[in-house]
Amino acid sequence: MATVRVPRLRRPELPVDTVDLARYLIGKTLVHDLPGARLAGRIVETEAYVVGDAAGHAFRGPTSRNRSLFLKRGSAYVYFIYGSAYCLNVASESAGVGAGVLLRALEPLEGIAEMERLRGTKELRDLARGPGRLAQAMNIDLRLDGVDLCTDRRLWLGGGVRPAGRIGKSVRIGLTKEAHRLLRFYERGSPFVSGPKRLISGPT
DNA sequence: TATGCGATATTCT
């Protein structure tokens, strides 16, 4: 397969506001360069965890687990949840302020054979649909916690290979606290978006 | 399509 040419996103291009960043990242590219292969996917679903958000991991202040959320925007926060899944966030505010954007789903672009191996399935739609599957398909774990996605040579953010379609928004998935807030963003009509069908016909 | 459940580890109460 031909290599996709992807320009890096520079930090000044990243919106300063958490919600703005969550919308901005739809249609952009997440790249993980491995020694033997490039894994890349188009971001189709995100969730914003804003300042003062009781559902956010940063809400109670920095701990050893969530400290990366307090790094400058563009930094990676990787955490382990439910004893089985890793999830990747992009820190979204100034250093010292805890907030981030959870990357929930990708449309696989490159390195699909490797993603299939990592995920143990050949079902394209299931390779990176959901945050835990996304991390597994992209070979992301705690070793990448805290890296700067604007400068790191392995894991980084790139521009869109194709413009984003219409962006929808909905409540976030899997929360009990702050459950009403419309902070989940996704590309309408994409089959690679996670969550129940009823969440993909809400307001834009 | 929806709902329910177990697995499993870290954090919080």
Next chain:
DNA sequence: GAATATCGCATAG
């Protein structure tokens, strides 16, 4: 001891 920003499988409608 309970909760958790999940997944995959099972079962029911």
